[in-house]
Amino acid sequence: MAQSDTVDRILDAAEELFAERGFSETSLRMITSKARVNLAAVNYHFGSKNALIHAVFGRFLTPFSATLGNAFDELEASCKGNPPTLNQTLWALTASAIRMPQRNERGISIFMRLLGLAYTQSQGHLRKFLEQEYSQPFGRFMGLLKEATPELSAVDRYWRIQFMLGATAFTMSSSDALRDILRNKLGVETTVQEIAARLVPFLAAGMQAHDTVLVPPADFKIPVA
Amino acid sequence: MAQSDTVDRILDAAEELFAERGFSETSLRMITSKARVNLAAVNYHFGSKNALIHAVFGRFLTPFSATLGNAFDELEASCKGNPPTLNQTLWALTASAIRMPQRNERGISIFMRLLGLAYTQSQGHLRKFLEQEYSQPFGRFMGLLKEATPELSAVDRYWRIQFMLGATAFTMSSSDALRDILRNKLGVETTVQEIAARLVPFLAAGMQAHDTVLVPPADFKIPVA
């Protein structure tokens, strides 16, 4: 019943509202009234709205990057010197995300949506915070991708990684809405696990595509690598 | 020197600022001062900020959807009854986007970034506007995709289309920044055409991936379709 109650209630409410509506579109008054907490509590406990945003990310990103590090350790150990394959690397990441202890059943959606927003919304302070706080696991993931796709040129790999990030961040950032559409249109229920299970093969196939350019329009200049 | 000047200056400034910073993060005062126009001009000419956002989209989406319609017409005519292939369909879309008359050299980047924002930011009014205004070309594109991938289940196709949209919108929406990084890191210059030439094979390969799930972690439940 000490501070923890207020702090956690604020973080819970903020997390949910940010995921629903974005950062600029969520006011402190929405957060504090959802958390049933006084308005001043946010600035008292966190200092500012931006610091609250950082705290929301830190709360799940710190344990996640630890989990991810362990997953990569296990993966590399089980490969005994050989570099992990692309599929293994992607699955290690995906499984780590999905296995994170959830505060509630929507935890994974919220997690993903927040990451997507972080990447998409141009909140400069957030990107800076994430870069200097979590560059290590990100760099390790990149290194594994490089080892898993030695046949790609650096430029090709760079762009394809961007494509993967895009497909993932974008899909996850609106996964709730997309699930709703699918339910109404085809009457199908979908879990985040199922989305991930469909996403990984898509990414792997794209990452390993042969670079042949098929049937471009006649007047469309194909650049040479 | 009539109204057109003011209206277009507002649209130009708004387009650029929206693409840079998003919708909520761009105030009317930023727009009008960049356009060197009186604050009240926006509400006078457009009625509201939301209507201005719609106008920005309409200005390039209306000619684009016409161009795209023609491209699809040509493509279907050249196929004489056979449905166009996935590659042909993707190239028709890509080439139409690239061939659009540009207001300046960054036109295509701005175009793509705005589309990405429209998809990502939870601006309800924008989504509604786009749906009721441009559902026809979008639906036609979806139909072509369906004919080009008859082997996919409806659910698989739905998700893979979302993945494609994500990779495209996301990459294009930050293509300026990504190009800068590539220039600084590898000393390589990149055009939007080159990005497209790399993106299309990636998308096509992902779209046609075999749905085999390789090397999932032992305790990761693979959902069955």
Place this chain on the structure above:
DNA sequence: ATGTGCGTCAAACGTATGTTTCAAACAGAC
């Protein structure tokens, strides 16, 4: 010349935001 309609302008409106203030309530140590 004169009135009419359209576009511009500076100023203000009401509302909502993030943040600050300061008194009251509370905890635990002595």
Place this chain on the structure above:
DNA sequence: GTCTGTTTGAAACATACGTTTGACGCACAT
């Protein structure tokens, strides 16, 4: 019980926002 540092409470702060207002200037038809 009293003191001390921490946490809450209601209220106000200054600022920024989208929008509205009414006066003003200017073209052009009468």
